[in-house]
Structure formats: structure tokens, C-alpha cells
Amino acid sequence: MDPEVALRKIIHIDMDAFYASVEQRDDPALRGLPLAVGGSRERGVVAAASYEARKFGVRSAMPSATARRLCPDLRFVKPRFEVYRAVSEEIREIFARHTALIEPVALDEAYLDVTENLQGLPTATAVAKAIRAEILERTGLIASAGVSYNKFLAKVASDHRKPDALFVITPAMGPDFVAELPIGRFHGVGPVTEAKMKRLGIRTGADLRAWTPERLRETFGSAGAYYHAVARGIDMRPVRAHRIRKSIGAETTFSDDTAAFEVLAARLAPLFDKVWAGAAAKGMRGRTVTLKLKFSDFAQVTRAKSLAGPVADRASLERIALDLLAGLFPLRRSARLIGVSLSGFAQEEPEGPRQLGLGL
Ligand SMILES: [Mg+2]
Numbered sequence: 001m002d003p004e005v006a007l008r009k010i011i012h013i014d015m016d017a018f019y020a021s022v023e024q025r026d027d028p029a030l031r032g033l034p035l036a037v038g039g040s041r042e043r044g045v046v047a048a049a050s051y052e053a054r055k056f057g058v059r060s061a062m063p064s065a066t067a068r069r070l071c072p073d074l075r076f077v078k079p080r081f082e083v084y085r086a087v088s089e090e091i092r093e094i095f096a097r098h099t100a101l102i103e104p105v106a107l108d109e110a111y112l113d114v115t116e117n118l119q120g121l122p123t124a125t126a127v128a129k130a131i132r133a134e135i136l137e138r139t140g141l142i143a144s145a146g147v148s149y150n151k152f153l154a155k156v157a158s159d160h161r162k163p164d165a166l167f168v169i170t171p172a173m174g175p176d177f178v179a180e181l182p183i184g185r186f187h188g189v190g191p192v193t194e195a196k197m198k199r200l201g202i203r204t205g206a207d208l209r210a211w212t213p214e215r216l217r218e219t220f221g222s223a224g225a226y227y228h229a230v231a232r233g234i235d236m237r238p239v240r241a242h243r244i245r246k247s248i249g250a251e252t253t254f255s256d257d258t259a260a261f262e263v264l265a266a267r268l269a270p271l272f273d274k275v276w277a278g279a280a281a282k283g284m285r286g287r288t289v290t291l292k293l294k295f296s297d298f299a300q301v302t303r304a305k306s307l308a309g310p311v312a313d314r315a316s317l318e319r320i321a322l323d324l325l326a327g328l329f330p331l332r333r334s335a336r337l338i339g340v341s342l343s344g345f346a347q348e349e350p351e352g353p354r355q356l357g358l359g360l
Contacts, residue, residue: 007171009124010239011112012146012154013095013131016163018108019048019084023077025140033075038273040064040076045273047079047281051163063270081280084108087139088283094134098127103239107281111151113239125168132166149174152235155187174233178205188226205231248284249292249341250274257296257334264293264338265322271340272321276314279342285310286342289317291324294337303327306344317342 015021019037024030034053038046044064056071068074088107095102098121101113114127121127128145135143146157148169156177157167169177183202184194200219202208208231216224229235250271258264279286289311290304303324311317321340 007149008113008239009115010148010151010154011114011124011128011131012148012151012158013091013110013112013128013135014144014146014158014162015091015108015135016142016144017048017050017054018087018141019079020050020053021141022080022084022087024050026083027077030075030077034058034071034073035075035077036064036067037077037079038064038277039078040068043270043273044076045270045277047277061274079277079280084281085283087141090139091135091143094131094138097134098131101239101241103241107283111154111239125166128166150233150235151237151239152187152230153177153233156181156185159185178231178233179209181205183208186227186230188223188230193220193223246345247290247341247343248275248278248282248286249290249339250278251292251337251339253294253337254335257336259331259334261326261329264325264335268321268325268338268340269318271338272314272318275340275342276317279345284342284345286345287311288342288344289320289324290341290343291321291328292337292339292341293325293328293331293335294339295331295333296336297333298336299333301328311342 020035023035023037032052033050034056035050036046036053036058037048038044042065046058046060046062046064046067048060049058049067053071053074058067058071058074064076084107092102092104092110095110095112098117098119099112099114103111105111114124117127119127119130121130124147128147132143132145135141142164144158144162144165146154146160146167146169148154148157149171153169153174157169160167182204183189183197186205189197197208202211208227213224213228216228220227252267252271254267287308287310288304288306290302292300292302294300305320305324311320
């Protein structure tokens with residue numbers, strides 16, 4: 001293993017309950033209350049939940065109706081992405097004072113490679129401490145930080161004692177830490193894979209480590225190699241300062257297949273919020289809308305429309321997607337899945353690292 005890549009100093013910064021914390025910061029009347037940022041309408045989706053709401057089981061991406069059932073006193077506020085984006089820029093300016101190697105993952109989350117840091121602080125932990133303090137001072141918001149020798153472990157570390165935490169996983173701790181980690185806490189293991197792994201007797205990193213690379217590949221396909229590596233605390237992915245997402249999409253599979261336009265349009269409706277919020281959260285504006293239908297025989301059809309410029313708003317996304325759907329009618333078979341995605345992004349790049357005069 002190339003020691004240069006194997007032992008980087010990586011910080012993962014993740015703002016705590018970001019959208020909800022911004023809303024509570026800006027409206028004192030919301031502080032201490034179970035709060036959901038997102039649409040309260042019938043088909044709304046929770047974009048973010050305050051810690052008070054999470055106690056009731058409210059989670060982001062949950063349908064608002066479900067959230068309200070779990071927490072009848074839940075307060076809803078509309079997202080203000082322009083405010084979140086402005087805060088995000090502020091925290092990125094803070095990052096840029098410490099390193100040029102910043103990989104934003106979301107408005108509230110980034111990986112920083114601080115193997116060499118611009119302030120000449122003695123350790124990555126000191127850099128993480130400074131960043132957390134600067135974020136609090138400048139934005140009034142709390143960030144959790146994970147410090148480790150690769151991205152996988154830095155992410156695990158930032159999540160470990162959240163909220164309001166700084167946690168360090170040293171090279172000496174890494175392999176044991178991963179061995180004890182519940183499989184659902186592995187970044188890259190979603191709920192579906194988690195369930196599958198548990199059925200196969202994989203509950204922790206140690207269980208995962210017992211599998212050969214061949215068996216992992218047979219069982220999990222191309223993700224097998226990743227699982228094999230991270231089960232050992234190994235992750236060679238570099239921090240990429242400019243990461244471009246190719247598309248943001250959402251889809252839903254039906255319990256009952258249908259060929260009716262109104263039914264399909266209704267099932268598409270909640271996906272618009274997800275896609276639009278996902279793109280907004282990443283500061284991305286796409287100009288291509290793609291609609292996907294999968295039929296009961298698993299055949300699939302996609303239709304796409306590209307505009308000259310970015311899709312202006314959620315309503316336009318909806319209109320274009322419904323036009324594309326209408327163009328497929330009449331259907332000769334029932335559909336079992338519908339999806340919509342946005343692509344063709346001109347990413348609003350986070351401002352490049354500030355040129356810091358060396359030797360000042
Ligand atoms: Mg966060």
C-alpha cells in the first residue's frame with residue numbers, strides 16, 4: 001500500500017442537524033421544539049429534523065405524514081436553501097483557511113485533507129478543533145468532526161459521538177474500531193444491503209472481515225472490493241477538491257402495478273420534492289430531466305428532455321416530467337416503478353481555495 005495515500009490526515013466535518021439548526025438559530029421561538037424542515041403537505045417530505053424531533057423517530061427523507069404520526073407536535077418550516085447555501089459558503093471559507101484540499105459532499109458536509117495544513121497547526125486534531133470553534137463563532141452553529149487517516153474512518157468518526165463532538169481514530173485504533181462497528185454504521189451500506197448482510201450473518205466489521213474477496217464480489221458485486229478494504233480500515237480514495245455529480249434522481253417501486261396516467265402522476269409527485277431538494281442541497285442546477293418507467297416484465301423505458309439552461313424551479317421540473325410521462329401514453333403494459341432524475345449540471349462550484357500568500 002502506498003504509505004503516502006494510506007496515511008493521510010483527513011477531517012470529515014458534518015454540521016449537526018444543519019437545516020433545522022439554522023432555522024432554530026434564526027427563530028428563537030423554534031428552539032427546543034421538535035422541528036422538521038420540509039413540506040407539511042400531504043405529499044411533503046422531511047428534508048431535515050431537529051434533534052428534538054429525532055427523539056420521536058423523525059428522520060430526513062421521511063414522508064411528512066409519517067413524521068406527523070410519530071410526533072403530533074412536530075413543527076414544520078419551509079426550507080430556505082439560499083440561507084443554507086450562504087452558511088455553507090461561510091464554513092467553506094473557514095475550511096479554505098486551513099487547506100486547499102476540500103471535497104464538499106453536501107452543503108453541510110465536507111472532507112478535508114490536512115496532511116499539510118495552511119496554518120501550520122501541529123496535528124489534524126488541532127485543525128479540527130480550530131475549525132469547529134471558528135464555525136461556532138462565525139455562524140453560531142455546531143459542527144461535529146471526525147479525524148482519521150482516511151475518508152471512510154473520518155466519516156465514521158464524525159458520526160461516532162454526534163452531536164457536538166470531535167472524535168479521532170488513530171492508525172493504531174482503526175482496525176479494531178472497524179471490527180466492532182455495527183454493519184449499518186458503515187458508510188456505503190444502505191438499509192437494503194444491511195438487511196442482506198444480516199441475513200448472511202454479517203453484523204459487524206469483524207464478521208465482514210471474515211469473508212474472502214471472492215465471496216464478497218460474488219455476493220455484493222463491484223462493492224465487494226470496497227467492503228473488503230474498509231472492513232480492514234483501509235480506504236485509498238483521495239479527497240477530491242472538485243467532485244461532479246452526474247445526476248440526482250429518485251424512484252419508487254409500487255406494490256400494485258398500474259397503467260393509469262393519474263395514478264402514475266400521483267406516485268411521481270413526492271419524487272419531485274426529493275430530487276429538487278437534493279439538487280438544491282448540493283447547489284446544483286441541472287438542465288436535463290429524465291423520466292424512467294419500469295414495466296411489470298422489468299422492461300424499462302426512459303424519456304429525457306434537455307433545456308438550453310437549468311431547470312428553473314420545482315414546478316418546471318414537475319411540468320417537464322409529466323409531459324414526458326404523458327408522451328408514453330397509452331401504455332400497453334402496467335408499470336411497476338417510476339423515477340425521475342435531473343442531470344446536465346453546471347455545478348455551482350464552491351469558491352476555489354483562497355490564494356493565501358505564503359510566508360505572510
Ligand atoms: Mg449534517
